[in-house]
Amino acid sequence: MNELDEARAQASALIKKLGLKAPPVPVDRLAKVLGVRIEYTPFDDELSGMAFIRDGKPVIGVNSNHHPNRQRFTIAHELAHVVLHRAKLEATVMIDKGRNFIPRDSISAEGIDPLEKQANAFASELLMPERLVRQVLESSRDIQDDDYLIGMANRFRVSLAALQFRLARL
Secondary structure (H helix, E strand, O other): OOHHHHHHHHHHHHHHHHOOOOOOOOHHHHHHHOOOEEEEEOOOOOOOEEEEEEOOEEEEEEEOOOOHHHHHHHHHHHHHHHHHOHHHHHHOOEOOOOEEEOOOOHHHHHOOOHHHHHHHHHHHHHHOOHHHHHHHOOOOOOOOOHHHHHHHHHHHOOOHHHHHHHHHHO
């Protein structure tokens, strides 16, 4: 199993643990179950969020200026860092604010960094679990029908682009 499959498997295990039967996945509730605090703050527009350790506890900072669907993806992505990369999170220190976090750099932004790819795979599986996507997807429907896809994206509370990306991977 490669690292992306492992990330997806971890997300899938969390979905099973929640006993979720239908979308949308309550990522805020899942964070709480995992002992992760979520804080909403107006960041610069380029920064969606960050995960860090404060006083030994994981915290996810989310850009309060972003659309709620974007915030959900950010929470899922940052949960991945907490679940998959906790040791790296705890070992990385940001001196000026006294917080540990995985810094975002140009490699992270390009989507080629292995940790970011894992976090995106985890987030995609967490928000749009394959089992639930297949359950909701009507086999008779044309997945090129934008109205149908928009309705499906709304049901999962994700962006149309995120849903289309996920469907292309299934």
